[in-house]
Amino acid sequence: MEAEGVVKTSLQLQCDRKQITAHVGGDFLLTCSYDTSRYLYSKKYWCRGNSRETCEILVDSERRTQTKSTHRSHVKDARRRGLFVKVTHLQSDDSGVYWVGIDKIYADIMTSVKVVVTEGKNITFVSVPVSKPSLWPLSSLINRPTCWGQPVTVRCGCARGTGIRYTWYHEQTVLHHSSDLKLHCGAVKRDSSDYYCVAENAVSSLESGVLSVQVLMPADSGCIYVINIQGQPVYDCADRMSTTTTATTPSPTTTPSLTTCQATMKTHTDTRNYSFPINQTDQEQLFSRPWMGMPFWYTLLRCISFASLLMFLIIVLRCTKARHKRAKRKRPVRFRHLAQ
Known part of the structure; x- marks a missing residue:
């Protein structure tokens, strides 16, 4: 029963790291995702202690808890974009076991994180804020590979920033923590979808532009879809759609076309004999x-x-x-x- 409870909890609240190593005077940013369908408006908190039952809440998303570490710890609930915990100006005695929790009746949803703060070198590391991330395909879109159902990988990247982490979202739902988004027939199922990337580090977080995907013909393989990225060539698959429609049309449907052509030819032939009142x-x-x-x-x-x-x-x-x-x-x- 306990194993089942652990699995259930891990699915409801997940963080990108289980252990954080930082130096004195530095900071860290922890990114977590949770079940927004159930806990979107619940209170989230950051607490310290070896046990989940006895840990001390340092700060919460509603900013009601006040401790000596409150001014250095921050919890930001970005709703569907995720949950962020940031701790600045780390000290040597900040090492220990911490918990990210979601307030819930009878039993909170919690996951543990181990923080290790080292003396390190007497070098001050300065984090550079991220710039607005850009999106670009790793393969050219000039030949319109998506019209023939070929996969396309889109990369998210920043021109400036240190310690950047990238997260892809599909209409405010977290997809994965990576700089690359792979699109293929099995991944695009809906008529139209919007994707975007979030680049973040210890001091800033910015969103990219929107990546629009329009599915013209869904299929597990050989699908037809169009992607639109700002600054990239704009194209459509109209000719591909017409070719596919003609190729898949049953043979009886082509009979009226032949009849129409014959009728048209006959009309032109009869028009030539206009000198006779009635032939x-x-x-x-x-x-x-x-x-x-x-x-x-x-x-x-x-x-x-x-x-x-x-x-x-x-x-x-x-x-x-x-x-x-x-x-x-x-x-x-x-x-x-x-x-x-």
């Missing part, structure tokens, strides 16, 4: 075109027959009326003749 093909289409489920010529013949029959009935009707009028005019004449 033979158009006539065949005209008389063979279905109309309400029947051929057009049949419908046209029915219309002509109906019109002819209607005209015939009109003519017969007019002739009949004309005969009746003539008959009415002749009858009075005959009656007068008979009366005389």
